Amino acid sequence: MVVLTLLGGELHAILIDTRADAGVWSLPGGFMHRGESAERAAYRHLEEVVGLGEHDVVLDQLRTYSEPGRQPHDSRVVSVGWVVLGAQLPQTAPSARTTGAQWIPVDVAFTMPLAFDHADILRDGVERARARLEYTNLATAFLPPEFTMSELRGVYEAVWGGHLEPANFHRKVLSVPGFVVETGHARHGRGRPAKLYRAGPTPTINPPLTRVSVREQASAR
Amino acid sequence: MVVLTLLGGELHAILIDTRADAGVWSLPGGFMHRGESAERAAYRHLEEVVGLGEHDVVLDQLRTYSEPGRQPHDSRVVSVGWVVLGAQLPQTAPSARTTGAQWIPVDVAFTMPLAFDHADILRDGVERARARLEYTNLATAFLPPEFTMSELRGVYEAVWGGHLEPANFHRKVLSVPGFVVETGHARHGRGRPAKLYRAGPTPTINPPLTRVSVREQASAR
């Protein structure tokens, strides 16, 4: 599982320090039981290993890794990869219930030595999350039930990396019917109070939000 | 496996008549061997069951189905779903090497009684193919190595269902660098000869081609 959240405006993933092999980190996960779906097994390991409850997170199936030799010690292990998104939940921090699990900034995680093909899985998971933000309302999974427009924009900026124009973002989000819904509440801070929104009924965004990195790639003709 | 091709300008899928259960059809597939990846197993069953070689098709992993009870007779079968795309190849028609395999128009296939959760898998596979055409060059997998612009447009029209404006399609495809490459050859028919193209080096299309059905959904605000 590639478990992602925002901490301090930066995208973090959970890595586990495998004591058996010093200095090598792995993604959280575990075996399936008989009579249990892969999804249920993912929820179970999230609870057991990471201390996250079913209602704290959103799961998205990534893909299945089955190359022989991907885990040298076993003849062949087939793993179903998942992307797990949650709002930042300090009280369920991995250190509370396990020994070696930690939130690591993804930029740092990419440079660390990971077990087996976990670096591939991490890369696939982060890329999936980035892509999903373009055309789904999945960004709201990174936030508490009520959030401001700035906070939602902050999710996009953190996950995609880069700056989004507040005015255009605001207009785009509100132009998609059912993306977000006004709650009528407001959050008071230093300046003008911000309206609070919650996730709306529409799961897909069309036309999609355009990603900074993708835009640059497109214009580099 | 959801095996898709174009026949007579219409999208077809392979279904297999399961003799054990009269009138119930299933998707082609089979078990994995030890020491074999899911991808290799897919290629093997394509050869054994359907008579399609590795170079005739393009594989795209769909997702993994693992709900307990999805196959009532077994305690729990975990299946890795694949979308398989190929150019129409009469000489490798499924009937050549198997008894009950047939190309069925997908519209018809959706109305037929399918075994287990194969209707879900078929739906997921067709939807995946439709989505992939938007932002990848996968449409070329439905065509022989050299093809005309009309033929490429025909793939989009068949898979998406609906009409695309020839002029705009032509301009859009050529505006994406590396989507297609001119071969210098031409195909002569009834009117002006058509230039032949082959798939270019760019796997992704950005900005994507916009799908008719998605557009209508968006404009129905």
Place this chain on the structure above:
DNA sequence: ATAATAGTGTCTTTCAGACAGTATTAC
């Protein structure tokens, strides 16, 4: 010449991006 198919020009509309400007609060 005519029909048929391939391909181009161009106008309109839509929408993203830039950025100046206005609104509402805490202090």
Place this chain on the structure above:
DNA sequence: GTAATACTGTCTGAAAGACACTATTAT
């Protein structure tokens, strides 16, 4: 008042959609 943050108006440019037009062949 000032500073800070939230939000709006408006201009520009890029690209999609519509559709009239030109090009090149077989007959």
